[in-house]
Amino acid sequence: MSTTSAPPPGSELASAHRLVDIVLRARTFGIIAVLAVLVLVAGLIQSRFVGGGEIRFILSQTSLYALVAVGEAMVILTRNVDLSVGSVVGLSAYVSANMFGTDHGISTFVVFLVGLSVGLGCGIVTGAITAIGRVPSLVVTLAMLYIIRGVDTIIVGSGVVLASTEPNSFLNIPQDTLLGVPELAIAVALVVGVAAYYLNTFRSGRDLYAIGSDPEAARLAGIPIAKRVFTAFVISGALSGVAGVVWAAQYATIESTAANGLELQIIAAVVVGGVAIFGGSGSVVGAALGALLLQTINSALNVIGISSIWTEAISGLLLITAITLDRGIQLRLAAALRKRRVRLGA
Amino acid sequence: MSDQGEPNGEAGEPSGAADREPAIGADRPAAELSPPPALGGRPALSIRDASKAFGAVHALSDVSIDLYGGEAHGVVGENGAGKSTLVKIFGGVHPPDSGTLVDADGNSFSLNGPADARDAGIAVIFQEPTLFPDISVAENVFVARQPQRRGRRIDRRSMQRQTRALFERLGVPIDPDRVARGLSIAEQQIVEIAKALSFDAKVVVMDEPTAALSATEVARLFGVVQSLREGGVAVVFISHRLEEVFAICQRVTVLRDGRRVLSQPISGLTAGDLVRAMVGRDIAARVHEHHPRGAAVLRVAELSRAGIFDDITFQVHAGEVVALAGLVGAGRSEVARAVFGIDEYDSGSVHVGERRLAKGVPIEAMRAGIAMVPEDRRQQGLVMGMSIEDNIALASLRALTRHGLLISSIEREFATNWAARLQVKYSRITNPATSLSGGNQQKVVLAKWLSRDPTVIIVDEPTRGIDIATKAEVHRLLVELSRSGVAVLVISSELPEVLAVADRILVMREGRLVAELAHGEASEEKIMAAATGQADVPAPVEAGSA
Numbered sequence: 001m002s003t004t005s006a007p008p009p010g011s012e013l014a015s016a017h018r019l020v021d022i023v024l025r026a027r028t029f030g031i032i033a034v035l036a037v038l039v040l041v042a043g044l045i046q047s048r049f050v051g052g053g054e055i056r057f058i059l060s061q062t063s064l065y066a067l068v069a070v071g072e073a074m075v076i077l078t079r080n081v082d083l084s085v086g087s088v089v090g091l092s093a094y095v096s097a098n099m100f101g102t103d104h105g106i107s108t109f110v111v112f113l114v115g116l117s118v119g120l121g122c123g124i125v126t127g128a129i130t131a132i133g134r135v136p137s138l139v140v141t142l143a144m145l146y147i148i149r150g151v152d153t154i155i156v157g158s159g160v161v162l163a164s165t166e167p168n169s170f171l172n173i174p175q176d177t178l179l180g181v182p183e184l185a186i187a188v189a190l191v192v193g194v195a196a197y198y199l200n201t202f203r204s205g206r207d208l209y210a211i212g213s214d215p216e217a218a219r220l221a222g223i224p225i226a227k228r229v230f231t232a233f234v235i236s237g238a239l240s241g242v243a244g245v246v247w248a249a250q251y252a253t254i255e256s257t258a259a260n261g262l263e264l265q266i267i268a269a270v271v272v273g274g275v276a277i278f279g280g281s282g283s284v285v286g287a288a289l290g291a292l293l294l295q296t297i298n299s300a301l302n303v304i305g306i307s308s309i310w311t312e313a314i315s316g317l318l319l320i321t322a323i324t325l326d327r328g329i330q331l332r333l334a335a336a337l338r339k340r341r342v343r344l345g346a
Numbered sequence: 347m348s349d350q351g352e353p354n355g356e357a358g359e360p361s362g363a364a365d366r367e368p369a370i371g372a373d374r375p376a377a378e379l380s381p382p383p384a385l386g387g388r389p390a391l392s393i394r395d396a397s398k399a400f401g402a403v404h405a406l407s408d409v410s411i412d413l414y415g416g417e418a419h420g421v422v423g424e425n426g427a428g429k430s431t432l433v434k435i436f437g438g439v440h441p442p443d444s445g446t447l448v449d450a451d452g453n454s455f456s457l458n459g460p461a462d463a464r465d466a467g468i469a470v471i472f473q474e475p476t477l478f479p480d481i482s483v484a485e486n487v488f489v490a491r492q493p494q495r496r497g498r499r500i501d502r503r504s505m506q507r508q509t510r511a512l513f514e515r516l517g518v519p520i521d522p523d524r525v526a527r528g529l530s531i532a533e534q535q536i537v538e539i540a541k542a543l544s545f546d547a548k549v550v551v552m553d554e555p556t557a558a559l560s561a562t563e564v565a566r567l568f569g570v571v572q573s574l575r576e577g578g579v580a581v582v583f584i585s586h587r588l589e590e591v592f593a594i595c596q597r598v599t600v601l602r603d604g605r606r607v608l609s610q611p612i613s614g615l616t617a618g619d620l621v622r623a624m625v626g627r628d629i630a631a632r633v634h635e636h637h638p639r640g641a642a643v644l645r646v647a648e649l650s651r652a653g654i655f656d657d658i659t660f661q662v663h664a665g666e667v668v669a670l671a672g673l674v675g676a677g678r679s680e681v682a683r684a685v686f687g688i689d690e691y692d693s694g695s696v697h698v699g700e701r702r703l704a705k706g707v708p709i710e711a712m713r714a715g716i717a718m719v720p721e722d723r724r725q726q727g728l729v730m731g732m733s734i735e736d737n738i739a740l741a742s743l744r745a746l747t748r749h750g751l752l753i754s755s756i757e758r759e760f761a762t763n764w765a766a767r768l769q770v771k772y773s774r775i776t777n778p779a780t781s782l783s784g785g786n787q788q789k790v791v792l793a794k795w796l797s798r799d800p801t802v803i804i805v806d807e808p809t810r811g812i813d814i815a816t817k818a819e820v821h822r823l824l825v826e827l828s829r830s831g832v833a834v835l836v837i838s839s840e841l842p843e844v845l846a847v848a849d850r851i852l853v854m855r856e857g858r859l860v861a862e863l864a865h866g867e868a869s870e871e872k873i874m875a876a877a878t879g880q881a882d883v884p885a886p887v888e889a890g891s892a
Contacts, residue, residue, distance in 0.1 A: 201499045203492055210478050210489055217476035220439070221489045222461025280480035 030325075031273065031289045035296060042300035049303045052180065058292075058299050059185040060174045064250065065291035066188050067243045068262070069269045070195050071236030073287035076270055077199075078229050079212040079279030080137035084126055085240045086262035087148035092118040092244020094152060097161040097254045100170065108170055112245050119241015120234065122148055127233030131226040137233075145263065149256075156256035163252035173249040184246065188288075191239070195284045208232060212279020268315055269294050272322045294318070388450055390415040390580040391468065391549045396445030398431050405431040406442070407604045413549055413580040415450075418571055420595035420612065421584045424624050424839070424874070427601040429584050430473075433553045436582070437470035438463035450548070461490075469542030470551045475534035477526040484509040484522035487541045512540040516570055532563040539570055550574055551582040556590055557675055568594050586673045588617045588878050600624055617880045625841065625870040639849070640664030643833040644716070644802045646685060649694030654680045655857040658694070662802065662833040667824060669848035670837045672877045677857040678837045679721055682804050686718045687711045698802060714802075717741075717795035719788075721806035721837075727791040728779045735761040735775045738793045764793040768823065785809075785816025792823065803827065806837045821847050841870040853877050 043050035068085050075082040096115040099106050126144050130137045163171065176183045199205040207228045211218045218225055248254055273290025275282025297318070298311050389412035398406040406428045413419050423429050434440040438457035446454040449466070457463050463470065477486045484505050485492065493508065495501040509522035518536045520529070529537065535555055542550045552571075556564045571581055571594055585591055591598060592612065599609040600623040608623045642661040649658040655677040662668045670678045684691040687708040696703045698714040711718075720726035728737050738761040739746055746757050761775055768789045772782060779787055788808065795803060805824065809817040824847050828834045838844050844851055851868050853861040853876040861876035874880075 203490060203494070203498070203500060206481070206485065206492065206500065207490065209481055213478035213480040214476070217478055220437075220460045220476050222459065222464060223490050276480070280478070 028274065028283075028286055028289065031286070031293055035289075035293055038293075038296055038300055042304055046303045046305075049300060054299065054303065056177065056180075056182055058295055060182040060250070061299070062288075062292045062295040063174075063182065063184040063188040064243050064246045065266065065269060065295060066288040067191060067239050067246065068236075068266045069273070069287040069291045070192055070284045071232075071239035072263075072266050073270045073273070073275045073282065073284045074195070074199070074208060074232045075137070075236045076267075076275050076277065077208045077212045077279050077282060078232050079215060080130065080229060080232070081141065081267065082126065082137065082233060082236045083141040083263045084122065084144035084148055085236065085266055086259045086264075087145050087152065088119050088122045088237055088240035089244040089247055089259040089262055090256070091122070091148050091152045091155075092241040093247040093251075093258045094156050094161060094244075094254050094256065096245045097166060097248035097252075100167065101161060101165045104165065104167065108173075111170070112242060115241045115245035115248075116238055117241065119237045119239065119244065121237070122241070123234040123237015126237060127230040130233060131230035134226075149260075153256040156254075161248070161254040166248070166252060170249055171252055173246070192284055192288045199284060204228060204231070209280055212276075213281070265294065265315070266291075268319050272318055274322075274326070276326070277323070387414075388452070389413055389448075390450050392448040393432075393435065394446050394448055394454070396432075396435055396442040398428075398435065398440060398442050404604050406435070406601075408445070409601070409604070409606045410445075411599050411606065411609055413582060414597070415548065415578045415580050416575050417596045418575055418581040418583050418594050420591035420598040421582060421601065422586070422588065422591055422598065422620060422624060423601035424841070427624070428604040429601055430553065431604075432601070433470060433472070433551055433582075433584065436463065436468055436549070436551045437472070438468075464545060467546065467548035468551065469538075469545070469547035469549070471535060471538040471542070471553065471555060473553045473557065475531065475538050477529070477534050477537060479527035480525060482523050483520055483526055483529075483537055486526050486537055487512065487522075487544050489541075491545065508544065509540065512543050515543070515573070516540060518566065531558040532560075532567070535559075535567065536570070539574075543574075547579065549580045549582065551584075553584050554586065554675075555583070556585060556587060564590070586675075586878060588620055588880055591620075592617065617878075618875075621871060621874045621878065621880060625874050637665060637829060637849070639666040640831065643699060644685070644835065645695075645697040646681075647695045647697075649681065649684060649691055649696065651680070651684060651689070651691045653857075655684075655854075658854075658859055660852055660859065660862075662835050664801070664831050664833050665828055666849045667828045667834040667836060667847050669844040669851045670835065670854060671839075671841070671844045671851055671873050672854035674839060676854040676877065678854050679806055681854070682718065682806055682835070682837055685711070686716060686804060688718075712798070715800050716802045716804065717798055717800035718804045719791050719795055719806065719808065721810070723784075723787055723791050727794075728787060730780050731778055733776045734765065734770070734772055734779055734782065734790055737779050737790050738764050738797065741794045742797050760797070761793075764797050765790070768793045768796070769819065783816075785820070788816075788820060789823075792820070796827070800832060802833045802835070804835045804837070807839065808836060809838075809840065809843060817843070841873055844868075844873065845870065855879055 039050060048054060068089065072082055072085060092115040095118050096111045099111050099114060122144065126137075126141055129135055130140045133140075174182065174184055178186060199208065207218070207223045210221065210223055211225055211228055215225065244259070247259055251258070269290040270282075270287045271277055271290070272293060273282070273286035273288065275287055294315055297314055298308075301311050301314070302308060391413045393409065393411050396406055396409045397404070409428070409432065411419070411421075411432075421429055421432065431440065435442050435457075438460045441456060441458065446456060447466075448454050455466065457466065457468075478489065481489075484502075487509050488505050492500040493504045495504070506522050513520050513522070513536070516536055516539060518533070520533055520536060526534070526537065535552075539550070555567060559567060568590075571583065574581055583591065583595055595612050597610065598612045598615065598620065600607050600620060602624060608620075640663055643664050644662040646661070647659050650656050658681050660668070670681070672678050680689065683689040684705070685696050685703075687703065687706055687710060690706045696705075696711075698711075698716060701714050703714060704710050724730060729740070732740075735758060739757045742760070743752060746752055746760055748756075758775070765772065765775060770782070770786050770789045770793065772786065779790060782790065792805075792808075808824065809820050821843065824834055824836060828849075836844070836847055845868060848868075849865050851861075851863045851865075851873060852859055853863070853873055855877055856879075860879075861872075863872060863876075
């Protein structure tokens with residue numbers, strides 16, 4: 001350790017490293033800062049917004065989005081995209097809610113298992129076509145979006161699952177709290193934590209970043225690309241399936257159009273949360289925070305009394321801001337690293 | 347390839363013999379080099395009778411090379427001699443069509459993919475390092491092989507410590523925790539070498555590692571190669587720069603047209619020997635006789651672009667073919683792109699006749715009468731899915747319209763005429779360009795630009811991947827074109843081609859014009875000597891120029 005070539009602490013190299021680190025963290029801090037300002041402003045205008053009820057509502061709303069966003073983030077990390085998540089949520093919501101129609105006393109646990117299976121099935125098909133068939137995921141998942149929605153429509157027909165068929169214990173899931181925190185939010189936070197730990201700590205998780213960063217280099221490094229991409233799609237499908245059950249509990253009345261267009265909100269959340277749209281960098285924690293931010297904006301506008309028509313436009317604006325900011329930071333960072341190197345190399 | 351050409355009476359050994367045995371220095375004592383250490387003189391890795399063809403092109407034919415631990419083995423050859431194919435075979439990227447690899451124990455094995463090569467202890471450092479820009483340097487070193495602790499979790503601390511230790515061993519301070527994005531090429535190579543060390547590679551293959559390095563970085567790399575050798579590693583060093591090969595290699599192999607022409611200890615060999623071995627083939631018959639030239643039409647003066655090319659000054663006269671020769675990466679195409687306005691340049695000027703061209707504006711170059719046939723005809727020269735007819739007419743559409751509308755009968759007549767003039771062989775003119783052979787595609791590209799009646803035409807690698815017969819036709823066409831008063835600038839890496847068509851030959855090396863040879867005084871040896879920086883090579887015995 002005492003060799004002269006080791007960079008002394010506080011050297012240019014160390015500071016270059018710090019710079020990169022700071023920039024990467026800045027993204028997470030940025031979201032939290034925006035969130036804080038948002039809550040503050042909305043709270044000043046309408047004090048009801050910072051009340052426990054409203055916060056609980058936002059958290060349980062976010063849970064569903066964050067769950068789907070975690071899976072989507074894993075897919076996007078590999079330089080793919082999953083457009084079918086909305087349809088999977090819709091199908092799973094109907095199938096699981098409909099279980100109560102046939103057997104009112106069925107256990108909620110079984111219903112979750114069924115939702116999970118629906119999602120797994122969809123994820124396996126999508127993943128197999130994309131990873132093994134080597135078809136661009138944009139096309140495959142766009143097709144799956146329509147196919148799954150079509151299956152949903154055929155099953156549901158013009159029917160609806162009505163809230164009256166579902167037991168109260170099921171419909172209360174979004175309201176249940178533990179020490180004042182929605183249980184759903186706790187559960188989803190656990191999922192986010194496990195996913196983040198997996199991506200950071202296991203070779204197969206790190207492989208997802210490598211694949212998205214440079215697929216050709218990943219091939220040369222001997223990473224089993226097809227297997228990893230397949231897994232990412234299966235996880236995305238499974239989480240969407242579970243989210244479908246949550247959707248059913250939250251909205252109670254399920255039609256064939258349930259969760260229509262959800263995929264774009266999810267992708268927006270993931271990108272706002274700092275996952276690079278072409279893969280390779282970002283985190284699931286960021287994606288979950290992105291979902292939280294979009295939901296908070298939604299609620300804030302609602303509470304302040306601005307028409308919900310505006311929320312979509314504002315989400316879009318935020319997306320563009322996030323991407324522009326990312327691009328700018330990246331260029332700055334590259335320039336800064338180059339400059340340091342010139343000084344070092346001299 | 348071109349060495350099957352008819353013997354033209356010039357001195358030199360028959361090419362067949364040269365292919366079969368080491369032509370140069372074979373009679374010299376087998377070197378005072380100390381025998382390869384360890385392993386009882388057995389090679390650490392051998393490649394046996396490897397052949398690889400891409401379509402009709404034989405990239406490698408029956409190549410055998412022995413690599414010894416503790417030695418650096420230079421592999422040299424002209425562009426297209428098969429060096430890169432050899433690298434890809436070692437890296438497990440392309441399996442050879444025939445032939446095998448043999449390990450230190452004499453067992454044959456084959457590689458089914460890059461991971462196999464790694465497991466066999468072979469590390470390849472490609473010309474373009476393959477790092478992941480978004481992840482940390484330490485993880486790049488250990489990608490897919492991260493050290494693990496209990497529960498198969500990645501041991502980040504150990505990974506970081508090991509990476510730091512590797513960089514210390516290499517004497518290069520790179521922070522293991524920074525992301526790879528923003529590392530210089532030299533640093534990226536060091537990371538690749540650290541990767542090779544991290545899995546105890548027995549063989550490290552470096553494909554032109556010095557091409558993008560500064561002098562100090564080259565010196566540092568040589569130090570690393572030295573320490574690898576001391577560690578018993580067999581290093582394969584591929585380079586265009588012969589002085590580097592002489593500086594660090596103990597053994598050298600020369601490839602020519604995909605065949606091994608020489609493989610022996612380097613001591614006792616001279617740069618001249620290597621250059622002759624690289625070039626040594628029959629010189630193709632010259633196409634043309636002397637012809638008076640007109641005024642200077644294209645004048646390039648002191649053209650510079652930092653790090654790419656420097657102080658380039660030349661003229662091309664009407665009625666003259668000028669060839670720009672040199673090795674790949676010498677900056678020839680870049681100069682052509684700057685002249686045509688595709689790329690910017692920092693200083694200097696380009697004139698066509700009396701008109702000075704604004705930099706970076708291709709349309710202005712076209713208006714001034716320059717036509718450019720790019721190197722990559724499939725990507726840049728043709729719209730492959732479009733018909734032959736439309737491709738020919740593409741650059742002349744304005745002339746084929748009446749009142750702003752394209753008249754298809756006029757277009758048809760125009761395209762048919764030009765296809766006939768260039769003897770394009772097609773079944774129907776409405777078939778897509780993909781239906782044509784490479785040579786005929788090239789003729790379509792030429793037709794497209796000739797139909798604009800240019801005063802200057804720049805042709806980049808006009809006959810790459812074209813069969814011999816069509817090659818000769820393209821050569822004839824270029825010469826005819828110049829005789830009709832057009833100024834022709836040809837960029838070519840094929841020396842026989844350069845000698846066949848050019849009235850004057852300009853040689854570039856590392857971004858500079860280093861030699862200008864008149865048609866009469868040029869020979870392949872002289873061009874190669876200038877292109878590789880061996881200008882002091884004694885004139886070869888058979889320097890038979892007409």
